[in-house]
Amino acid sequence: MGIDRRKFLTIAGLTTLTTLGKSVFSSSPAGHDPIETGSETVKRLAMAIDMVKCRQNEGCAECTNICHKIHNVPDIGNAKEEVKWIWKENFEAAFPNQHHDLLEDNIKNSPAVVLCNHCDDPPCVKVCPTKSTWKRESDGIVMMDMHRCIGCRYCVAGCPYGSRSFNFRDPRPFIKETNPEYPTRSKGVVEKCNFCAERLVDGLLPACVDICPEKALTFGNINDPESEIRQILKSRHSIRRKPILGTNPQIYYLV
C-alpha cells in the first residue's frame, strides 16, 4: 500500500491550505502563473513616455482630450469629483521619491503624463471584493467591469498612483458629446484607463499614442525583444512611478 489514510489526508489538507494561501496573497487565480514581465511566450503590453519630447509642447493636452472624448469621460468641472483617465501631473507629484530641489530644471519642470500603470501585480485587483477589476491574461491590461462594480472604492484606496476615479454623480449630463461606440457609466462606479482595449481589438493603437503631436508615447509588447518599446528602453534611461512598492508598473518614463 503506497499511501495510508492519514498520509492522504495530510497531503490533501496541505494542498488545500497552499492553494488557499496562494489565493489570499496573490490576485492571480490559483493554478495559473501570473504574467510576469520577462517571459517571452506571453504578450505584455506596456507604454514608454518620452518626457523630453512631451515637455517641448507646453500646454498640450491632446492625449487627455482624445481619450476623454472617445471614452465618454465626463467633465464634472469640480476638482473633488473629477474623472480622469490620462492627464499631466507635475514631476514632483508623479515621482515624489525621485524629486529634489536641485534637480535639473528640465526634469523638475517636466510635466509627467500619468495614467493607469497596468501593474504586473496590481493592488487594485488584489483588493477588489467582486473581481470587477482584473489583469487580463492575454496581455496584462488591468480591466474594469463597470456593471459588476459595487462602488466600494477599495481599489481607489489601494491604487498607489491615484489612477482611479469614482463617479460621485451621474456622469452623463457632463459628457459634451457622447461617443455611441463606447459605453457611458452610471453613478457610483469606478473607472480608469483601459489601454484602449476596444481599439486594440481592431488593430489600432491607443488613442493617446496615435494623437500625440510629439510622438512621445510608444506602445507595444514588452515581452518581445524586437519591439520598438524594448529598443527604446534599451537605449534610454527610464524611470517608473513608485517602483519600490513592488507593483511593477508598466508605464516607463524616459528622462
Added chain:
Amino acid sequence: MLEKAITGDKRYWGWIALVLMMIGAGAIAYLRQLDQGLTVTGLSRDVSWGFYIAQFTFLVGVAASAVMVVLPYYLHDFKAFSKLTILGEFLAVPSVIMCMLFIVVDMGQPFRVQNVMLYPTLNSPMFWDMISLSGYLFLNLIIGYMALSSEKKGIAPPKWIKPLIIISIPWAISIHTVTAFLYSGLSARPFWMTAVLAPRFLASAFAAGPALLILIIFLMRKLTRFDAGKDAIQKLAVIATYAMCINVFLVMMEVFTTFYSGMPEHMHHFEFLYVGLHGHNTLVPWMWFSSALAVVALVLLLTPKFRKTEVMLGFACIAVFVSIWIDKGLGMIVAGFTPSQMGEVVDYWPTLNEFMVSIMVWGIGLLIMSFLYKIIFTVRGETNPAVADEEEKKELTVPTK
C-alpha cells in the same frame, strides 16, 4: 420571548418613537444620496473614504469588545459578569448590524451588494470582513438568545451552545483584526501600512467597548431594576484601564517609529493630524482634544481613588469613549488619504447629508439594541434572577483547565 420588545410603558414607546424619528429623518437623507450619488457627501477623489467607513471601523471595535465580558466569565469563571454576558452579546448584535449598514451606505451601487457573495474573492480583505462580521453576528444572536431563553425557562442552556461560546471568543478578535487588514495591507497608504494597526484597533476597542458598557450599566440602573453589581463595574473599569494604557502605548510606538525614522511619506500624515499640512488643519483641534481626553481618562482610571468613585469613573468612561471615537471615527481614515498619493492635501469634512445618513444607521442600531435590552430586562423581571443565575453558572461554566 421576542414579543417582550413590543410591550412597554409610555416611557419606552416615547423612546422608540424618538429613535424612529431619527431613522426617518436619516432615511430622507439616504434617499437623497441614492438619487444623486455620493456627491452629497464631503468625499472626493483624494479622500475617497470618510465618515461612514470610520464609523464602521469604530463600531467593529464596539462589537468585538463583547469578548471582554464573555472571556472572563466563560474562561475564568468570573461570576460577577454572569448578568453582563448577554448585555455584551446584545450590544455586539446592533453594533455589527450598524457596521454592515455603514458599508452599504458607503457603496456607490448598494443594490449590487450581493456581488460580494456571487463572486467570492479570497484575496480581498473585504470578502473576509463580510465573512467574519456575519459569522460574529450569527454567533452573538444565537448565544444571546439561547442563554436568555434558558434563563427565562429557568433551565440550563443547551450543551451545544458551549462550543459556539468558545468559538465566539477568538472570532471577536478576528473581526477587528480583519478590519485592520483592510487598511494595513495597502502599500499605497503609508499611514495605515503598519503591523501595529490590528493590535491598536483591538486595544482601543477593548477600552472604548467596556467604557461604553459601564455607561450603559449606569444608565440601565437608572431606568430599570437591573444592577450589574460593584464587582462587575470595577472589573470592567480595570479592563478599560489596561486597554487604554496599551492603546496609548501603541500610538506612541507609532509616533516614535514614524518620527525617528523621519520618512516624509510616513510623517506627513501625522503632521496633517496634529499640526496641519500646507495650511490645512481641519482635524488638528479634534486630535488634540482627543489626546487631552486620553490623558484625562488615564489619570482618572489609573488613580484607584477616582476609578472607584462612580461619578469619576463615569467621566473617565466618557473621556475614553469620545477620545477613541475621534481618533478612530474621524482621524484614522481621513489621515490615511491625506496627503494623497500625489502629495496633495484636500480637505474633508462630512456634510449634513452624510451626517444624517449616519444618524439613520445609528438610529437603526439604537432601535435594535432597545428591543434586545427590553427583552433582557423584561425576561429578568419575570423570572427569579438569583435561581436562574445559579443554574446557569453551574451548567455553563467552562472549566479553566
